[in-house]
Amino acid sequence: MKCNHDLSTDKNCLLQVPIFNHLENKYLEEILPLLNSKKFKKGDEVVNPFDNTSDLYILRSGYVKVFKLSENGKEQILRFLTPGKVLGELNIFTNTNHDVYVVALEDLEVCMISRKDFEKVISKYPSISLEIIKELSNRLNDAEEKLTYVSTSNVKVRVVKYLLTLLNPIIKTDKVVIPMKKKDLSSYLSISPETLSRNLKQLEDEKLIKQINNRTIKLLNINELESLVE
Amino acid sequence: MKCNHDLSTDKNCLLQVPIFNHLENKYLEEILPLLNSKKFKKGDEVVNPFDNTSDLYILRSGYVKVFKLSENGKEQILRFLTPGKVLGELNIFTNTNHDVYVVALEDLEVCMISRKDFEKVISKYPSISLEIIKELSNRLNDAEEKLTYVSTSNVKVRVVKYLLTLLNPIIKTDKVVIPMKKKDLSSYLSISPETLSRNLKQLEDEKLIKQINNRTIKLLNINELESLVE
DNA sequence: CGACGCTTTGACTATACTCAACCCGTGTGG
DNA sequence: CCACACGGGTTGAGTATAGTCAAAGCGTCG
Secondary structure, eight states, rough: BBBBOOOIIHHHHTTOOOOTTTTHHHHHHHHHGOEEEEETTTTTTEOOOOOOOOOEEEEEEEEOOOOEEEEOOOOEEEEEETTEEEHHHHHHHHHHHHOOOOEEEEEEEEEEHHHHHHHHHHHHHHHHHHHHHHHHHHHHHHHHHHHHHHSSSOOOHHHHHHHHHHHOOOHHHHHHEOOHHHHHHHHHHSOOOHHHHHHHHHHHHHTTTEEEESSSEEESSSSHHHHHTT | OOOOOOIIIIHHHHSSSSSTSSSOOOHHHHHGGOOEEEETTTEEEEEEOOOOOEEEEEEEESOOEEEOOOSSSSEEEEEEEEEOOSSSSHHHOOOOOOOEEEESSOOOOEEEEEHHHHHHHHHOOTTHHHHHHHHHHHHHHHHHHHHHHHHHSOOOHHHHHHHHHTSSSSSSOSSSEEOHHHHHHHHHTTTOHHHHHHHHHHHHTTEEEESSSSEEEEEHHHHHHHTTTO
């Protein structure tokens, strides 16, 4: 399905995308006609390792989880993506299958651009490559950081670290909202759901947090929490 | 110290580097004068998070380990680099400090190019960006793959997986050589040295491998080993 | 209202870590 | 040339952390 190319929606979509948003309007308008659009329902597989599409997807609305499966069938969530983020990019650039699954956590819509068109766009606007490099560098650093503390820190530290990342640096509040099911969070943190639950309870017993409801947690002593993770 | 710009050494150095080796000779010769060179002794820190150099390094000879430290002081080795590989690239592209340490495992020499010069080179030859993107994509995939099986597979699977990666796909042999101290290997695999030792012993008891000497291992039953890791 | 999936709690267990001692090989200095 | 020190590697004993399995509680959505 072709995107409806009216500026108020599609261009806004592109403007949300870090790798495009430095481009001037007139260039964006050249890219718009190359986009297709597709909708997915909650629970749908947006990408799986067996379909050999070589399209680049841009998440326009909704929320997805990106994960790998290990040889014993366990799922490791690598990241969650919000509107404006790109997916499928690894396969495009390396030409190899990277065994990544992407599943819709809610109904959503993506924009797609074919590998061929995207390559044309890049060669016309090399500044896009630099943005991609930046994005990949940051993700690589995130992945390596995570690997480091998954293998060297205990669960409690990881949980606290995660809670602290939810603090909004601008709006000073001590209430954080976990933007996903606890089950998915536990996979993301590489622990079992039971262990996550128990650790949150322990933090509550220690009067460091208070669980307001399933998704909302009040951080009662941010300094103390920060000192736990150094 | 300036590199001695004779073609037989420096150009060979560049030709070893994936991000440059697609360039034609005449372009390589333009890049050569931008390179400086530096030597390090075994054990030296080639990069640490506190020096703010923004140079790109190319390993010309020798062997390094790249690692992060966690808040409790434990070291997680991320990768080992061999001649021709680049390092320091994350800091260049993202402008942020990425807390990565690089230590020389033997005496070595690097070529360096300043961020400024490198940016000039990239904008002149955009094809280099695509090579960088490819390299980063592969490393990202490696990191995420590793994260996945570190957190979902048990130690034995990880050890066997590693041994199998040492098999040379071209020269069919069942003897593999671990290219590092076991202590560093255990950090790379995110396990303790004791656990690594015990697991190798167990594999030996099961007649799956035979440890010829400290670094050399004979794989006695590759099919069986492969079936362990699916 | 019922069913399903998520979450929590409990009991038990296993895996891998820690600490300590000892062994071994290598390189250095007397 | 030998003694020794040092770092790496192995082995053993004990332990702790987090996983598994099972059951029950809770919430949400048909």
